[in-house]
Amino acid sequence: MKYDTALCRLVEKKEIAKGFFDFRVQNTDLMNNALPGQFVHILVPGKTLRRPISICDVENGCMRLVFEIRGEGTDILSQMKVGDDLDILGPLGTGFKIEKGKKYAFVGGGIGTPPLLYAAKQADTAIAVLGFRSSDAIILKEDFEKACSKVYLTTDDGSAGHHGFVTDPLSEIIGEVDEVCACGPTPMLKAIALIAQKNAKPCQISMEERMGCGVGACLVCACKTKINNVEGYSHVCKAGPVFRAEEVVF
């Protein structure tokens, strides 16, 4: 099976920054297929819709999910206890294509950084550019430092790393890399796509949209795209979440 539902035991839980949680869940069957940039769809008790969360990493027999409390669903999720079972549907979607021998820049903004970690670990050469609101919202820095040859850090308020946006370091290093992979807020993705385009580098970006089924059947997770010169809506849950930057109509 490509994907399925399964109960996954929550075996480790950490609050890695205020409001940011790092879950490790166990289920070998689901994980064995997981590719970087794919996501899982988590049933939240009391909610009609599942919540999409990216696969941050697969490591030591555990799948790692890192999320921020954004509303009721993620709030309930954050209250789950070690030993509880999460009803997970996955792995879903089309992730990052990481090719052998290439040098990648992984550019992440805030809660957009988690899906890049598993991808960075699979790249032969990886540089990370991570941007956060401020020093107290920094997540996964050490993990990226292990997976990448270099990590650039920026904060919007200058409280850590470079004062400014991820686009600043990216512009400097773009010449060195073969391809860019990015995830974060839409305006950031748009800016990154532009830099990549100007420098004639391929760029993959991970998009977000509200979801229903998560598997491509209900057509609610539409994202405007232009593929082979045809404008239309593609589905973030199946054709995405990762698209080639030039395919996305911002």
Add this chain to the structure above:
Amino acid sequence: MKYDTALCRLVEKKEIAKGFFDFRVQNTDLMNNALPGQFVHILVPGKTLRRPISICDVENGCMRLVFEIRGEGTDILSQMKVGDDLDILGPLGTGFKIEKGKKYAFVGGGIGTPPLLYAAKQADTAIAVLGFRSSDAIILKEDFEKACSKVYLTTDDGSAGHHGFVTDPLSEIIGEVDEVCACGPTPMLKAIALIAQKNAKPCQISMEERMGCGVGACLVCACKTKINNVEGYSHVCKAGPVFRAEEVVF
């Protein structure tokens, strides 16, 4: 205040027969006012309506609530853990009037027995007649034995005590008592009311009806009554749950 909402800590929980739970919750403010035959209205997580449960006893600084799993709400309630807080509204309603110097028969059927315990403990002289489906559904027998001078036990299937209904022992002892207090399924209450009437003994019965507010405002918990010769609907949550038997129109 007559009643209020409060968080009550669940301090002890036992399954006293299959599907029957015995909860002890702590909240001195609510309990201090509680009278026998009154009930509390419990918020069940995820449910719109509270669930009415009789006050079974007030003892050692705890309120005792004994209930059976009957549907989704009581099922969720039965999964609460010691240390959890229950959102309780109470004490509510009009309970049993227990007068000094009188001899009472407390007649309970199945899950109708709990509200009689606290009342029996307040009576100067008490005899209990308790009826259950079968031996494995017997609850509170020891408690009534402590509170009453005599306990008659019946089961529908004869697997314990007298084989038959509570009306059999009641008919035998009705001559000895001054008054009857009863709680249980409606057909049973009807039969008991008839016996009491024939023997010219006053009889108080505790009625059940689906509830909304629990305090007398919404008028959903209607029970047909004839009071001062006027037929109409009285409210189980405020005028009841305990009515004088002759007031209830079965």
Add this chain to the structure above:
Amino acid sequence: MADLRVNVAGVKFQNPLIAASGTFGFGEEYSEFYPLSKLGGISCKGITPKKRDGNPPPRIAETPSGILNAVGLQNPGVDYFIKEELPRLSKQGTVIIANVAGNTYEDYCEMAEKLSNSEVDMIELNISCPNVKAGGVQFGTSCESVAAITKAVRPYCKKPLIVKLSPNVTDIASIAKSAESEGADAVSLINTITGMRIDINTRRPIIKNNTGGLSGAAIFPVAVRMVWQVANAVKIPIIGMGGISTWKDAVEMLIAGATALQIGTVLFSDPYAPIKINDGINAFLEKNGIKSVSELTGSIRIWE
């Protein structure tokens, strides 16, 4: 502290939270929890010209995020209300709305006349009660009948007149317009949506009336949509209700177009809901530097 006062058809409410008709009785039971002056107002249990016993039980059933009810307008009658309940109620320091329901035009007119000479602050025409056989919702489901009943009552009604609309209709905006055109001072919406639950073991409807009215959080998105549609259609103020459970819901309903709000079903799970919702609205206003709650009304920015 932001300014929570609102004005509906010239009547001043100290805050937008009104207890919904039928869920709050005549206020006595809830005054055990807090002084009724904490509320913007109370829409009293629906009254009829004469005492009514209401429907046989069961009158309530639970549904996902909601309830069905079919009380059937049990009430002591308009004269009893004016004589026995109103004197106490009108001293509570909150706006008192009489909610009236009848079988005939004359019923409505008679009550409007009597109440116009009483201490009530406003009169709410309940032409949308789905749980009684004659009258009730029948008056509320076509533009013609709504116009006719509003027109009939208007001359007898010296108090600000609210027409309470049924959601069980194809086009609630046109119905609201009909009420407005015949002189309603405000509309309130929504009443309950007709629903049914069946006990699968007995195959009997759970509610003895067979059907009941759905209220509670389940209907909130329908209520928001209808308030928005009506706000686009009429100039008179709207009292919005239907499933409001949190302060966020309250803010959402105001943004959709409501000037004041009623809350009902949420009281059953939390009697303190009106207090908490008012506190929440106030905090939201303060956080966003909004001076008065009335600035929220109709401030929706629709997508073109």
Add this chain to the structure above:
Amino acid sequence: MADLRVNVAGVKFQNPLIAASGTFGFGEEYSEFYPLSKLGGISCKGITPKKRDGNPPPRIAETPSGILNAVGLQNPGVDYFIKEELPRLSKQGTVIIANVAGNTYEDYCEMAEKLSNSEVDMIELNISCPNVKAGGVQFGTSCESVAAITKAVRPYCKKPLIVKLSPNVTDIASIAKSAESEGADAVSLINTITGMRIDINTRRPIIKNNTGGLSGAAIFPVAVRMVWQVANAVKIPIIGMGGISTWKDAVEMLIAGATALQIGTVLFSDPYAPIKINDGINAFLEKNGIKSVSELTGSIRIWE
């Protein structure tokens, strides 16, 4: 094992559980979970004469026990459906229902004609889609328009014809009668109830279409009531839907008057819901010594 087979307008379903239109696409994605032959049938995503892109996102929002959606009939068009999807679908061993929506009478007639010459087993007229500007629900909200569209399509439709009804109406029973009188072989109900949610911070509707259709458990009691009302009004079979989430809900809907069922929103939380619901119905029938699921249909015992 009880007999779960049902017959709707001469079409045999191996069990009463049909995937609801728009929630199951053309079945491909869910065939990853189980063979589609486990289903009684599939009502395919609504199709139009030409390819449609649908509405801009966001297209979905959550509500208490429900969701709002406004996909806006994104689909590849009827020809693509017949050529590219149907050959695979018709080999799955389950009943295939084509769900069609148009802007004009001609649209509906053209599709009915094309599909009549295809492998589909039934055609479901979607005259109740609330999320498109022209056509859609407009055809479904008055007796006259429902009669007219049914009458127009009937001569072109050689397959059993299902008319899918909108709940956004005052009197759904009369509308069902209109469809029946012009030759509908079955009715299906309910489509979604129009609703709205607003982001209180941006004051924008969450759904880009401003309003969306409410589905899921929240609407279940309304759906049961409407199925019951329609069952009292027509003789043709009813496909009941709207918020069915558990086998108990399914049994309840059958008792209310449905011959077969569609389930949609519940699939989003549990893709295996149809299997579990069928198992639950079977266990219920066995426990109660009922031989066939069709004995449940309309077996409600109303209170007089």
